[in-house]
Amino acid sequence: MFSLKSYNTYHIESFAKHVYFPQSLDEIIEIYKRHTKVIILGNGSNIILTQSMYDDVAFIVIKDQFKKITHVSDGVYAEAGVLLKELSLYAYDHSLSGVETFFDVPASIGGAMIMNTGAYGDEIYDHVRYVDVLDRESFTQQRIDKANIDYGYRYSMFKTRPVIILGACFDLSAKPQIEIKDKMDNILSQRQAKLPPEPSAGSVFKRPNYHITVGEMVEKIGLKGFQIGGAQISPKHGGVIINTGNATGQQILQLVEHIKQEVLMHYQVQLELEQILV
Ligand SMILES: NC(=O)C1=CN([C@@H]2O[C@H](COP(=O)(O)OP(=O)(O)OC[C@H]3O[C@@H](n4cnc5c(N)ncnc54)[C@H](OP(=O)(O)O)[C@@H]3O)[C@@H](O)[C@H]2O)C=CC1
Numbered sequence: 127m128f129s130l131k132s133y134n135t136y137h138i139e140s141f142a143k144h145v146y147f148p149q150s151l152d153e154i155i156e157i158y159k160r161h162t163k164v165i166i167l168g169n170g171s172n173i174i175l176t177q178s179m180y181d182d183v184a185f186i187v188i189k190d191q192f193k194k195i196t197h198v199s200d201g202v203y204a205e206a207g208v209l210l211k212e213l214s215l216y217a218y219d220h221s222l223s224g225v226e227t228f229f230d231v232p233a234s235i236g237g238a239m240i241m242n243t244g245a246y247g248d249e250i251y252d253h254v255r256y257v258d259v260l261d262r263e264s265f266t267q268q269r270i271d272k273a274n275i276d277y278g279y280r281y282s283m284f285k286t287r288p289v290i291i292l293g294a295c296f297d298l299s300a301k302p303q304i305e306i307k308d309k310m311d312n313i314l315s316q317r318q319a320k321l322p323p324e325p326s327a328g329s330v331f332k333r334p335n336y337h338i339t340v341g342e343m344v345e346k347i348g349l350k351g352f353q354i355g356g357a358q359i360s361p362k363h364g365g366v367i368i369n370t371g372n373a374t375g376q377q378i379l380q381l382v383e384h385i386k387q388e389v390l391m392h393y394q395v396q397l398e399l400e401q402i403l404v
């Protein structure tokens with residue numbers, strides 16, 4: 127059994143029988159042929175591992191491989207395992223602007239393309255030219271131009287399609303490094319001021335169509351700091367659940383349900399999970 131603790135940002139201690147670190151596309155295809163249930167782990171920053179043991183699920187860890195970043199004729203191309211931080215630093219090194227807003231978002235390019243990473247008024251698809259995918263059923267590769275990609279708030283059409291993200295090309299523009307660095311510093315300080323330092327997976331719920339945020343509702347109800355086992359609503363940010371040490375996925379899930387019930391009762395707002403239950 128293999129521990130997934132370092133492959134999910136909640137640091138939940140779950141074990142899996144089948145964990146793969148493929149080095150090539152052919153190896154990925156082999157895994158899909160061998161297993162009926164496969165989960166791709168990018169940076170594991172948007173998942174809740176709800177089981178302590180996985181016997182029948184195969185996990186593919188992407189972030190240690192597929193890490194090439196290259197200049198191409200129409201932009202900068204990053205493979206699925208590249209982290210947003212790595213792409214942002216590469217762009218900064220080359221005085222290229224466009225992705226610096228996402229400097230501190232703990233996601234892989236694959237996860238970012240699936241979810242349309244957003245932060246501080248910017249969305250990653252604003253800077254994408256095309257995305258390369260592998261169809262998980264026919265095992266054919268396809269390049270999809272942004273014009274043909276349906277995306278929105280925390281959504282892309284890839285979320286509901288049987289595809290693996292292989293990489294994406296970004297449209298970046300020249301800018302003095304000092305300006306890029308100023309923006310990175312500014313965003314970093316805003317995030318450090320708001321988000322908790324403990325292990326978490328960022329916002330638990332999507333922003334509801336309501337005049338105040340989840341964090342504010344949770345704060346006004348008086349739920350900040352509420353804890354079930356090792357899972358706690360962050361005393362710093364009411365929209366985030368943290369692992370205080372030995373949280374299980376089930377405890378996080380119980381806390382999720384508790385927040386949903388309380389918010390429904392106090393505000394008649396039905397919260398929708400942003401995080402993915404595995
Ligand atoms: N704004 C913020 O501050 C934060 C934002 N986030 C967001 O959460 C997301 C997390 O990214 P990341 O940690 O990399 O993702 P995860 O490892 O959390 O994976 C989440 C899901 O995305 C799918 N996925 C991941 N990589 C690929 C790929 N290459 N091809 C196909 N599917 C893939 C998998 O779906 P399947 O189960 O179908 O295999 C997986 O279950 C990002 O969009 C990020 O923006 C997270 C934390 C903070």
Ligand SMILES: C=C(O[C@H]1[C@H](O)[C@@H](CO)O[C@H](OP(=O)(O)OP(=O)(O)OC[C@H]2O[C@@H](n3ccc(=O)[nH]c3=O)[C@H](O)[C@@H]2O)[C@@H]1NC(C)=O)C(=O)O
Nearest residue numbers: 245246320328329331332333339341342345362363364365
């Ligand atoms: C962290 C994530 O993304 C974040 C993203 O970083 C930030 C900044 O753009 O805006 C969203 O959070 P958010 O709506 O909680 O925004 P924040 O800027 O953290 O908070 C908004 C406001 O809520 C209030 N607030 C927040 C937390 C709290 O405990 N109490 C409170 O009153 C504050 O006034 C704050 O100014 C994204 N979340 C979603 C679900 O859209 C993520 O997706 O994981």
